[in-house]
Amino acid sequence: xxxxxxxxxxxxxxxxxxxxxxxxxxxxxVCASLLGVxxxxxxxxxIGEGLSHVGFGSLAIATxxxxxxxxxxxxxxxxxxxxxxRISENxxxxxxxxxxxxxxxxLAIGVVVVSQTTGMNTDVCNYLFGSILAMxxxxxxxxxxxxxxxxxxxxxxxxxxxxVTFDENFAKATGVKTSFYSxxxxxxxxxxxxxxxxxxxxxxxxxxxxxxxxxxMRICKKFRSVTICAAIISxxxxxxxxxxSYFYVIPxxxxxxxxxxxxxxxxxxxxxxxxxxxxxxxxxxEVIS
Amino acid sequence: MGTVLTAKNLSYAYDGETAVEGLRFEVVSGDYLCIIGxxxxxxxxxxxxxxxLKQPSAGELLFEDGLKPNEIGYLPQQTSAQKDFPAxxxxxxLSGFCGQRGILPxxxxxxxxxxxxxxxxxxxxxxxxxxxxxxxxGQQQRILLARALCATKRLLLLDEPxxxxxxxxxxxxxxxxADINRDLGLTIIMVSHDVKTAMQYAKTILHLxxxxxxxxxxxxxxxxxxxxxxxxxxx
Ligand SMILES: Nc1ncnc2c1ncn2[C@@H]1O[C@H](COP(=O)(O)OP(=O)(O)O)[C@@H](O)[C@H]1O
Ligand SMILES: [Mg+2]
Numbered sequence: 433x434x435x436x437x438x439x440x441x442x443x444x445x446x447x448x449x450x451x452x453x454x455x456x457x458x459x460x461x462v463c464a465s466l467l468g469v470x471x472x473x474x475x476x477x478x479i480g481e482g483l484s485h486v487g488f489g490s491l492a493i494a495t496x497x498x499x500x501x502x503x504x505x506x507x508x509x510x511x512x513x514x515x516x517x518r519i520s521e522n523x524x525x526x527x528x529x530x531x532x533x534x535x536x537x538x539l540a541i542g543v544v545v546v547s548q549t550t551g552m553n554t555d556v557c558n559y560l561f562g563s564i565l566a567m568x569x570x571x572x573x574x575x576x577x578x579x580x581x582x583x584x585x586x587x588x589x590x591x592x593x594x595x596v597t598f599d600e601n602f603a604k605a606t607g608v609k610t611s612f613y614s615x616x617x618x619x620x621x622x623x624x625x626x627x628x629x630x631x632x633x634x635x636x637x638x639x640x641x642x643x644x645x646x647x648x649m650r651i652c653k654k655f656r657s658v659t660i661c662a663a664i665i666s667x668x669x670x671x672x673x674x675x676x677s678y679f680y681v682i683p684x685x686x687x688x689x690x691x692x693x694x695x696x697x698x699x700x701x702x703x704x705x706x707x708x709x710x711x712x713x714x715x716x717x718e719v720i721s
Numbered sequence: 722m723g724t725v726l727t728a729k730n731l732s733y734a735y736d737g738e739t740a741v742e743g744l745r746f747e748v749v750s751g752d753y754l755c756i757i758g759x760x761x762x763x764x765x766x767x768x769x770x771x772x773x774l775k776q777p778s779a780g781e782l783l784f785e786d787g788l789k790p791n792e793i794g795y796l797p798q799q800t801s802a803q804k805d806f807p808a809x810x811x812x813x814x815l816s817g818f819c820g821q822r823g824i825l826p827x828x829x830x831x832x833x834x835x836x837x838x839x840x841x842x843x844x845x846x847x848x849x850x851x852x853x854x855x856x857x858x859g860q861q862q863r864i865l866l867a868r869a870l871c872a873t874k875r876l877l878l879l880d881e882p883x884x885x886x887x888x889x890x891x892x893x894x895x896x897x898x899a900d901i902n903r904d905l906g907l908t909i910i911m912v913s914h915d916v917k918t919a920m921q922y923a924k925t926i927l928h929l930x931x932x933x934x935x936x937x938x939x940x941x942x943x944x945x946x947x948x949x950x951x952x953x954x955x956x
Contacts, residue, residue, distance in 0.1 A: 607791030
């Protein structure tokens with residue numbers, strides 16, 4: 433049985449498209465989960481959701497213009513990220529409503545553009561739900577280069593990102609350029625989401641940002657362990673998800689999300705049980721004393 | 722003793738609506754200033770101004786001998802977002818140095834030592850490895866105070882630091898803040914709703930009610946009409 437699975441996995445790794453998907457997917461998983469910790473804790477998770485929809489719109493336009501998808505999408509999504517960040521920081525406009533407007537507008541524009549050019553065919557389906565066949569060789573190179581940029585900046589700015597995430601007012605009052613670091617996070621998120629979108633799907637990519645962070649927060653106490661653990665969870669879920677999608681012939685994006693959900697539920701139960709047992713131990717102590 | 726900051730006819734407003742106006746006061750180095758007043762009298766607004774998180778709508782706020790933001794420590798009112806934040810206490814305390822590191826991506830050994838010393842000063846060194854979200858409110862405030870000490874050697878601003886803490890913990894924290902003022906020579910500016918205890922420790926009082934009702938030494942305040950009235954009401 434295990435030997436069977438093993439031979440299938442080895443056979444799977446022979447396909448160039450799977451190799452490419454794995455390289456890009458693993459890098460995107462790590463980047464998304466690292467940024468996700470900060471986004472979730474700052475209540476900015478919806479920005480990821482908004483950006484992926486903008487990504488869909490820009491992808492549709494790129495295809496219509498017959499232009500390289502990533503080169504067109506990345507600048508548009510980065511711009512949208514700065515816009516969404518400004519809206520979320522500015523308390524006056526309702527941030528979530530603004531994000532909903534931008535999301536649905538981008539989706540609508542995307543759908544119209546696609547239907548006018550290539551027609552409502554499998555392309556739309558692939559954009560929305562992802563396709564493992566999406567990556568060309570040059571996409572892989574670009575993805576690797578950008579992922580290295582994202583990871584490097586994240587490590588260099590890690591302490592600042594922590595300070596700004598934990599307490600923005602304190603950081604700002606004590607001389608940290610908080611709006612710059614928020615912009616950095618938004619910028620890196622935009623790049624990560626655009627890179628992962630075509631494989632994971634515009635509707636599913638933001639789960640890569642949210643789930644690993646939420647799962648690892650269930651079990652880790654330190655910010656650094658939350659961050660590292662999120663990256664590990666994300667990578668494992670991606671690999672298992674890809675293997676599952678190959679075995680059961682289901683779309684990769686959805687398969688990866690399902691694995692993430694399973695892990696989240698598992699960790700949620702673990703935390704629940706440990707909190708319960710702590711409570712019980714405390715009660716015992718009280719009875720004794 | 723040098724002056725740390727001077728407010729000259731200082732006012733703050735939200736969208737053109739004045740929150741507090743016409744403030745004229747001076748904080749000298751080593752002072753312990755308590756800002757008091759009823760809810761909505763503009764105390765937090767003024768503190769935000771002193772932290773340079775908010776620009777004056779009129780007047781001027783002068784920082785003498787170029788006090789930079791990264792020389793100010795701050796203990797905020799606790800926000801709900803922080804309560805369930807996954808971080809170890811040491812990570813939180815160390816982040817007080819964040820404004821002072823320039824572009825260095827990591828904290829130096831000296832900063833780590835100083836962070837530990839600050840935790841020892843506040844009797845919370847034993848919490849170092851504990852999760853911040855698992856602590857009681859009093860312990861969390863202590864950790865945030867240790868973080869504020871990391872951020873400053875000159876000026877410490879506190880916004881109702883004792884809100885929601887039990888009396889014993891409150892007394893203890895007040896003592897420690899007084900110690901910091903005396904031993905480290907830090908200038909303290911504290912917003913407080915606990916007027917009685919504030920009188921006990923503060924050297925100077927600033928009483929606000931959308932404008933400045935009183936500014937001067939604590940003793941003078943207690944003997945003034947404003948002081949008698951407010952204190953009479955509060956006690
Ligand atoms: N973010 C804000 N936007 C608009 N008005 C505000 C804001 N914060 C405070 N105010 C107003 O400014 C006044 C002073 O508030 P504040 O400084 O918080 O008082 P205090 O801290 O003394 O209770 C109040 O009338 C309050 O309604
Ligand atoms: Mg207040």
